[in-house]
Amino acid sequence: MPGPTPLFYTFHFYLFGLIAVASALVFVTRKSPVAAAMWLVVTMFSLAALYVMLDAQFIGAIQVLVYAGAIMVVFLFVIMLLNLGEPSQIADARGLGWKLAAGAVGLGLLAEIFALVRGTVAQPFSLPEGYAAQQVAAQGAISPIAGPLFHQYLLAFEITSMVLLTAIVGAVVLGKRRTDAR
Amino acid sequence: MLAESLFFSAVLFTIGVIGVLTRRNAIILFMCVELMLNAVNLTFVGFSRVYGAGGQVFVFLVMTVAAAEAAVGLAIIIALFRHRHTVDLQNINLLKG
Structure with a gap:
């Protein structure tokens, strides 16, 4: 979108x-x-909203269908299949040492990625502001992805x-019940 | 919006890492890995707005790999549960040296 980002857009992006x-x-x-x-489904839905706001409408739809729809349903199936018992019996946080290690790793990662964010995008490669939105307006949401997917990245697709x-x-x-006779 | 996407993606990825390190339930561990994949997808989509639609193609491929990973991983968890009757990783140390 050309010009400064509207407040409405920024507000909802942060929301x-x-x-x-x-x-x-x-x-x-x-x-x-x-x-x-x-x-986790709530997280995935709000990520889908972020994708749509970043001019990736097709990816947003796929996010809802594949992640929130298919993958999480498989997870729920397995959880209910295994019948793990009461939540209090399966309280499962690791010990203090692990928590401290996790905190340290988390802080390190955050510092690293924030250092990365402060860098700038190399200008010769970057597209003009609003290019993605124009492309979606001109070609629809799917064909900007379908083009590279079936030409440039055809091998990866196969x-x-x-x-x-x-x-x-x-x-x-793996899911097959194994017979002991063997 | 690139900086904001990278910011949220970094925070989500970190939450995923912390989840993987602190939880012992194998299923929740898997969901944390999915959260990390989602965070990376957000980075791809954010950059695709600046560099072109190739990033969205990669999100597509990452989602396929995530679906495959969920299928195989959950099959492994079911097979483990059938043998050990638990998904607590503290009790699953078959490969521990």
């Missing part, structure tokens, strides 16, 4: 970002796996199909 971060925090601290999965096939075979083999 969805904060919802994502807050629900991720709640997700990590829940004891019950079902509650955790539900909070290899992805092999990854999926391997995953299906692997999941079936």
Whole structure:
């Protein structure tokens, strides 16, 4: 979008970002796996909103369909299949040493990535401001992705199909009840 | 909005890492890995606005790999639960040296 970013846009960008971060925090601290999965769904929905605001409408739709729809449903299926018992019995935080280590690693990562954010994008490669929105307006939301996907990244796309096939075979083999006679 | 996307992505990734390090439930650990993948996707989408749609293609591929990973990982968890009757990683130390 040309010119300065409208306040409306900025406000909602920060709103969805904060919802994502807050629900991720709640997700990590829940004891019950079902509650955790539900909070993760909230995070994924607000990330979908962020994708749409970043002119990636197709990715936003796929995020809702694949992540919030398919992957999280598989997680919920497994949680309910395993019947893990009461949340109080499966309280599962690690000890203080692990928590301190996690805090240290987290602080290190945050410092590292903030140092990265302070850097600038190399100008010769960057597109003009509002280019993505113009492209979506001209070609629709899907064809700016479909073009590179089926030309430049065709090999990666084909290899992805092999990854999926391997995953299906692997999941079936692992999930099969093994007979002891062998 | 690039700096903001990178900021939120960094925070989400860090939350995911902290979750992986502090939780013992294997399923929640997997969900934390999914959260980290989502954070990386946000970075890709943020950069794709500046560098072109190639980043969105990579988000597409990352989502496929995440789906494959969830299928295989959850199958492993089910197989583990069938043998050990727990998903607590403290009790699963078969490969510990």
